[in-house]
Amino acid sequence: xxxxxxxxxxxxxxxxxxxxxxxxxxxxxxxxxxxxxxxxxxxxxxxxxxxxxxxxxxxxxxxxxxxxxxxxxxxxxxxxxxxxxxxxxxxxxxxxxxxxxxxxxxxxxxxxxxxxxxxxxxxxxxxxxxxxxxxxxxxxxxxxxxxxxxxxxxxxxxxxxxxxxxxxxxxxxxxxxxxxxxxxxxxxxxxxxxxxxxxxxxxxxxxxxxxxxxxxxxxxxxxxxxxxxxxxxxxxxxxxxxxxxxxxxxxxxxxxxxxxxxxxxxxxxxxxxxxxxxxxxxxxxxxxxxxxxxxxxxxxxxxxxxxxxxxxxxxxxxxxxxxxxxxxxxxxxxxxxxxxxxxxxxxxxxxxxxxxxxxxxxxxxxxxxxxxxxxxxxxxxxxxxxxxxxxxxxxxxxxxxxxxx
Amino acid sequence: xxxxxxxxxxxxxxxxxxxxxxxxxxxxxxxxxxxxxxxxxxxxxxxxxxxxxxxxxxxxxxxxxxxxxxxxxxxxxxxxxxxxxxxxxxxxxxxxxxxxxxxxxxxxxxxxxxxxxxxxxxxxxxxxxxxxxxxxxxxxxxxxxxxxxxxxxxxxxxxxxxxxxxxxxxxxxxxxxxxxxxxxxxxxxxxxxxxxxxxxxxxxxxxxxxxxxxxxxxxxxxxxxxxxxxxxxxxxxxxxxxxxxxxxxxxxxxxxxxxxxxxxxxxxxxxxxxxxxxxxxxxxxxxxxxxxxxxxxxxxxxxxxxxxxxxxxxxxxxxxxxxxxxxxxxxxxxxxxxxxxxxxxxxxxxxxxxxx
Ligand code: SF4
Ligand code: SF4
Ligand code: SF4
Ligand code: SF4
Numbered sequence: 001x002x003x004x005x006x007x008x009x010x011x012x013x014x015x016x017x018x019x020x021x022x023x024x025x026x027x028x029x030x031x032x033x034x035x036x037x038x039x040x041x042x043x044x045x046x047x048x049x050x051x052x053x054x055x056x057x058x059x060x061x062x063x064x065x066x067x068x069x070x071x072x073x074x075x076x077x078x079x080x081x082x083x084x085x086x087x088x089x090x091x092x093x094x095x096x097x098x099x100x101x102x103x104x105x106x107x108x109x110x111x112x113x114x115x116x117x118x119x120x121x122x123x124x125x126x127x128x129x130x131x132x133x134x135x136x137x138x139x140x141x142x143x144x145x146x147x148x149x150x151x152x153x154x155x156x157x158x159x160x161x162x163x164x165x166x167x168x169x170x171x172x173x174x175x176x177x178x179x180x181x182x183x184x185x186x187x188x189x190x191x192x193x194x195x196x197x198x199x200x201x202x203x204x205x206x207x208x209x210x211x212x213x214x215x216x217x218x219x220x221x222x223x224x225x226x227x228x229x230x231x232x233x234x235x236x237x238x239x240x241x242x243x244x245x246x247x248x249x250x251x252x253x254x255x256x257x258x259x260x261x262x263x264x265x266x267x268x269x270x271x272x273x274x275x276x277x278x279x280x281x282x283x284x285x286x287x288x289x290x291x292x293x294x295x296x297x298x299x300x301x302x303x304x305x306x307x308x309x310x311x312x313x314x315x316x317x318x319x320x321x322x323x324x325x326x327x328x329x330x331x332x333x334x335x336x337x338x339x340x341x342x343x344x345x346x347x348x349x350x351x352x353x354x355x356x357x358x359x360x361x362x363x364x365x366x367x368x369x370x371x372x373x374x375x376x377x378x379x380x381x382x383x384x385x386x387x388x389x390x391x392x393x394x395x396x397x398x399x400x401x402x403x404x405x
Numbered sequence: 406x407x408x409x410x411x412x413x414x415x416x417x418x419x420x421x422x423x424x425x426x427x428x429x430x431x432x433x434x435x436x437x438x439x440x441x442x443x444x445x446x447x448x449x450x451x452x453x454x455x456x457x458x459x460x461x462x463x464x465x466x467x468x469x470x471x472x473x474x475x476x477x478x479x480x481x482x483x484x485x486x487x488x489x490x491x492x493x494x495x496x497x498x499x500x501x502x503x504x505x506x507x508x509x510x511x512x513x514x515x516x517x518x519x520x521x522x523x524x525x526x527x528x529x530x531x532x533x534x535x536x537x538x539x540x541x542x543x544x545x546x547x548x549x550x551x552x553x554x555x556x557x558x559x560x561x562x563x564x565x566x567x568x569x570x571x572x573x574x575x576x577x578x579x580x581x582x583x584x585x586x587x588x589x590x591x592x593x594x595x596x597x598x599x600x601x602x603x604x605x606x607x608x609x610x611x612x613x614x615x616x617x618x619x620x621x622x623x624x625x626x627x628x629x630x631x632x633x634x635x636x637x638x639x640x641x642x643x644x645x646x647x648x649x650x651x652x653x654x655x656x657x658x659x660x661x662x663x664x665x666x667x668x669x670x671x672x673x674x675x676x677x678x679x680x681x682x683x684x685x686x687x688x689x690x691x692x693x694x695x696x697x698x699x700x701x702x703x704x705x706x707x708x709x710x711x712x713x714x715x716x717x718x719x720x721x722x723x724x725x726x727x728x729x730x731x732x733x734x735x736x737x738x739x740x741x742x743x744x745x746x747x748x749x750x751x752x753x754x755x756x757x758x759x760x761x
Contacts (some may be wrong), residue, residue, distance in 0.1 A: 011692040015546055018553030021515045023465040023535075023545040030467035040535070047534035047543070048691040051657040055538040057650035065412055073536060089536065093416040098488040101422050102475035105486075106559065109468035109475075118468045122488050125531060125579040132465070146410035166490070169432035170423060171447055171455060171497075173651075180419055191413040210671035215490050218677045219584035219670045226672075253714050257674050283672040286715070289436045307578035310617055310644050312747060313585070315677055350615070350648070390736060 009041055036133055037117045038085035043075065054081075061088055061136050063143040067110050067197045069153025070139060085283050086135040087117070090142060091128035091154040093194075096184040097170055098123065107149050115142040123328035126204065127164035128154035152191075158350075159197035163187050164203035166214040174284065175209030175229030176297035177325035183207045185329060191353035199340070200347035200356075210293065211281045217305070217316070222353045223336065224302040224316040225325065232274040233283070239290035240270045298324040301332070302352025303339070314354040317362075321376035334397040339371040361388075424485040426455050426499050442561030444504060445517035448515060456498040458507055460516040461527050461552070461559060464492040465535065465545050473514060482505045485720075486530070491527045491569075493520055519560040523567055523715075525705075526559070528571040531579045538572040538650075539643060541591030541660040542689050548572055550693040551589070551701050565712040565721075566703065569669070576642055586708075587701055588665035588680045595659040596620075596639040597652035604630045607649035615648045616757035640746070662687045662697050666704060667719030667731075675720050681727075683734070684742035700736075707733045726760055 012024045027044070030037035043054055065236040071089040079358050092108070110131065112118060117133035126330060134142065146152065154162035163186045168170070170178030186205055187194065193203075206217030209227040215222035250265045262276040263283055270290075272283075284291045286300030302316035312335035323331070339353060342365070347356045357365045366373050375381075407519050431462040432447035437447040440456075447455045455495075474494055480539070481503045487495045494516070496507055501538060508518050520526040528551065531537065533544030551570070571582040572590035584589040603609075610699075612632055613621045620638035624631050645652045664687065668680030683704065687696045711733065712721040722730045744752045 002626055010723070014692040015549050018549070019517060019556045020549055020552035021461060021463045022549055023463040025515070026463055026465055026467045029469045044534060050544070051660065051689045051691065053534040053537065053540045053656050055536060055540075057538050066412070073538070087536070095416050095422050096419040098490075099419050099422040100486055100488075102478040102484040102486070104417065104422060105475045105478075107473055109471050112468050120468065120471065121464050122462065122466055122492065122494075123464075125529070127490070144410070147414060150414065150417040151428065152414045152416060164490070165489070169434070170427050171457070172433065173434035173436055173447070175432070184416075184419060188415045191415055195413060213670045213672065216584065216670040249714075255716060263576075280672045280674055280713075282715070285673055292436075292514075300472055307580075307583060308576050308642065309647065310615070313578075313583045313679060315679070326478070349611075397435055
């Protein structure tokens, strides 16, 4: 059999057909001017034939003084594909909210044209700009040019990962706090934690402006900061009527779908029992002109989400039911430091904070980070009657206690 | 060199990248409307309007394509654009008379406009065979094949609610696949191979400790310290491989894809929830993975046909019940659908509320 990839890329060519934009076309565009991308194309064609990847575990590579931000990647066929024997990735911290000017984008492209494969991911799963593929020798020069142009690396390994934020107040009327400002502030405050892995495992922050959670923080962030409000949903009755006239079936598609059945519509007036509203956003999502979140806005802070590795996937759970999110965010950062301290001391290698919380129990965890337990933290109180009481009276204790008073 | 090495500067300040209409109306948006597929307007309290045109991208992009986006941003948006958390590109305009021309240019470049509101948005995905050592399947290839097939749902075909698809090429799950309406997940099905010289590259106690089911034990082979694996206890999680490169999992004969459904991250109506297993295994069949494309389309169509307004996949399935989901989709129910890891019992049916 002729070696796949050396005689064109018949399999990958199939993926240039069809209406969706093709990554193969992108690799080919880069391959016209770049031998690494050209080699990648052949190697990938080979993977498509063999149904297996050809990348090895990353070794430790990076830029001086940083422990994160570069993913070492080596081909397991270096002799056959010498141009991508090293094919390391740089994670570049994206501008918060993924806003760019055309000039900033061109700057990144020019740097990557000089130093790497010319291939990127816009963006990686955590949010970074991914510069896909270069050699060890090019890492320092790429880094120097990036920093000269005000860009810096993001996180990787057991460090704080690049915080990310939804578009927030920049464009969304539902943002209950300034997600961009908070994510940017956390990024700048914790540069050391971002660049020098010193934790048991990774730690992610994601800032979502409202319970719609457009950045999937509850599923993906060790600390999920989700905007919400605690007063009344703002109602414009005229616009409610207009929404109905425009064809919305308010009873069926709004009231009946409210999880706590706290909205009523009599054809003239929409009434919400705000004490029973759980801020799910459904009614607001369906009538954006008529309804808006309340004015007393802040966020719920949740902790512990992660993908399955090691002990199974977790969603974040409530840590602070409601707090104002305002600069300089001292209270939040103090709490983060207490969490990190406890985790660094008690976490096992590769144990995420959510797993630690499960292992020691939420009650003990809260005590350790000095947070008072509240019923909002639970779906329901325990069903299991085996309680670890920490103290008990011994005969004679009562008198002593009285004396103390 | 005279210049000092710059470190720990963080990303450029996003404020420098915001269009002036955003700077002016920051935090003062009043409402938005979807004008047509992929186009929305945000109206500020000041009355200012910001138009957004959203286009799909393959995520894996060359610098040449990004430069073309930059050119379009210059031509239509005073040099401003953004990306979304689902790898779409958004062009931000103040002049709605330019929208048609922008959309035409995007089409010319091969980027469909859509993905807003009750639509399928772009598929969040990972590296696959393009760049990862862990991959049990490719990412970009499946995404391309599935989006080719479903693109009409991106560009405007009416749907009952939002549908979010994600793909991860191994259980590490870079990407929020475990909370997606439909998740496509690469899986290994053969226990790790144990390479010679393991003790030279890995710490054996670490390797043993990495296994959540305690399937790894110390062993000696030909006088060399190594490990052995109790294959019956292996659940193919690849934790051991994550800490030890001498235990590769990838295997062309056994790797493939599983399909999960009914997860969500938004709090709208029902609480966020994990996706549940729909199809335990489909083969890796590059370049276009027809079995996966067909399976995803089938699930989308069953939901499309039967779901009520605003019902996400999981809400729909909760209403009709899982047995009926299997019946409607024709998916065979198998032993693998039953959880057997920690807390598995919580997923057993503990009532007689059944539909007969
Ligand atoms: S999470 Fe809420 S505030 Fe943020 S972009 Fe989404 S809908 Fe808007
Ligand atoms: S936000 Fe949700 S819970 Fe509150 S009134 Fe609206 S639909 Fe009901
Ligand atoms: S999901 Fe797994 S295989 Fe895919 S990029 Fe992430 S670690 Fe690699
Ligand atoms: S793949 Fe997972 S279960 Fe199997 S041996 Fe490795 S760590 Fe243990």
